[in-house]
Amino acid sequence: MSTLVIVIVLVVLLLAALRLWLTASRLDRLHVRTEAAWAALEGALSRRIVATRAAAAAGAFAERDADLLRRLTSAADRAPRRARADAENDLSRALATQPPVIARELAAELLDAGERVALARRFYNDAVRDTRALRAVWFTRLFRLAGRAALPDYFEIADQVPTGPAQRTAARVVLLDESERVLMFSSAEHGRAVWFPTGGGVEAGEDLRTTALRELREETGLVLESADLTGPIWRRSARFVFTGVLYEQTEFYFLASAPPGFQVDVSGFTDVEKDNITGHRWFSEEELRHSSETFYPTELADRMTEGRSVMGRAEAIPAVVEIF
Structure with missing residues (x-):
């Protein structure tokens, strides 16, 4: 025992x-x-x-x-x-x-x-x-197996992980008046004004032409038909911040003419546009080329001759080209 x-x-x-x-x-x-x-x-x-x-x-x-x-x-x-x-x-x-x-x-x-x-x-x-x-x-x-090793503490911090850019497709319209001036809108970027043609993001169920016509109507008051648009003739990739969101946007550009005596009507602005668009005016090609203002797309002045050459053409236009 x-x-x-x-x-x-x-x-x-x-x-x-x-x-x-x-x-x-x-x-x-x-x-x-x-x-x-x-x-x-x-x-x-x-x-x-x-x-x-x-x-x-x-x-x-x-x-x-x-x-x-x-x-x-x-x-x-x-x-x-x-x-x-x-x-x-x-x-x-x-x-x-x-x-x-x-x-x-x-x-x-x-x-x-x-x-x-x-x-x-x-x-x-x-x-x-x-x-x-x-x-x-x-x-x-x-049994004091940890000995004198310090008890580890958690490391608690807020995870502020920046998000990647939001992907968006947009349609823009280079609108010319009877003097062949371009309508441009302005917004603030890092405390300075930047100018860009009318247009905006494609919404669910829209094609590029539908978006272009809708944005033109909302931002200028001008109502056009699909046949009034030429293009798209240009495509641009842009990266910018708008309303605190970083966007990576692919823009397609159409051409259109405003009727004689047309006056811009911004009463159709959305709340976001009212808060962020600071003005509008017509620019001649010469002003686009020599002004100290910042214009997007940056090649717009250099492309105006090309744009006028295809304006209103019903037949097939040249392939969409990349611009900056």
Whole structure:
């Protein structure tokens, strides 16, 4: 009987020792995993700092905002581990208030950096969760298997991941008056006026001509028929911010003539257009070519002769060509 008791005690001790070894090994692996995940998270945060600084240096933000972002990136870069989350949260909030970056390369880098931060933070917090869960088990606490290792903390920051550009197709109309001047509308871009022909995005169920006629009616009051439009003859790829949204837009351009004595009527503007379109006027080709104003498309003046040559043609017109 005493031999059986000894055997049972030995078996229990062996099982306890095995569990101690397995638990200690697992806990050690979890601590290593947590530190590796933290290193990856630090790398992702550093990359976001570099991307933000590069965008600020390239003029992607207003000067006042760029100065703020430089201060916040410096604070985040210098922050000790315990205070890093607060510093990064300040940076996230500041980035969230910025309009989308228009420059394609800078926008892509900021988007990728933000996504990597979100992913690295998720992996790190998963490792922290598993480590804390094992350290909370009574067996781990009873035998003090964690030793003097610090209890890892979660890294909680708001995931401010910039979204990619919204894809949109638009139809525009180069409308000429009896003096062959072009009607252009203005809006503000980074504090300066930019000018562009009438037109807008294609809505569900519309083809390009339907969109062009609708936009022409809403923005100018001019009602035309499909046969009054020539084209599309030009296609342009544009990247811009409108109402705080970054768009990547493919625009198709039609030509049309306004009747003699036509007066622009903007009473059909949508609320968005009322808030964002700041004016309109007719420009001659000479004014388009030599004015200090900013016009889109930038090639419009150079393409006017080409446009007039196909105006009103019923037969097939040349293939749609790319413009800028």
